[in-house]
Amino acid sequence: MEKFISNTAIINPIIGGILIGLASIGLMLFNGRIAGISGILNGAIHFRKGDMLWRVTFITGMILAGAVIYYFNEDYALIEIRRSMWAYCIAGLCIGLGAGLANGCTSGHGVCGVGRLSNRSVMITMSFTIAGILTVWVINNFFGGVI
């Protein structure tokens, strides 16, 4: 039980989840926009005129906050999974292509879309979660957890 209600298992996820929720709804409250990271990036890399600055500053805010956190705690983003550089190339391609075709990712559909009770977002979120579960299962069972 103690392990179940530890900081890393419950308290931190809830505090983090509240911050993610507040930042996401904050973008709607202040700027009237959906906080979907792939969507924000997609608009920025297509250089849409007059619709660039808030996208760039949002992503910059994310990167700089990451830098500050890294300064105080180097372990916050330990990349300790056994994956080759090729795996990261393929993963990046899948993430970009998939989010582009589905018009959103874990944040835009998973948090904002599900939070708006959009059936479309619920279906998309369920689909990518199932695909993620199967992918991890295949890697762990047929490739010994290394690709």
Add this chain to the structure above:
Amino acid sequence: MIIRAVSSFILGAIFATGLAISGMTQPLKIIGFLDVFGSWDHSLVFVLATAVGVYYIMFQLITQKRKPILANRFLIPTRTDINFKSIAGALIFGVGWGISGLCPGPVFATLATGTPSVFLLVIFLIIGLYTASGINRLK
């Protein structure tokens, strides 16, 4: 324009801080969350549930307002169709999520660590987005 950009910057920073505190920036935890047939890490359920809960409650209150504080109108997606392309996209996205243990949010929240694999992933993520917009323009 400027104040909108500043608010966006602060919100981006809060978003990334939330990801870091919750453990979403650790690929091992994401993989653990997806490993439901193995040693399942349930902690991310609390992240998603809390974030969705906060968004749901606040969304009800906010949309009572006529317009956002710093913009002219709420840009809320109107699409309700569930077509082949979006489900196929979601499945492809899930494969990338499962391989790397990263999705676009955590990618930017961890970019400053200077990890080569994350940089590589970002480059291919952008190539993927351009490819998708090419496909989206086809018809």
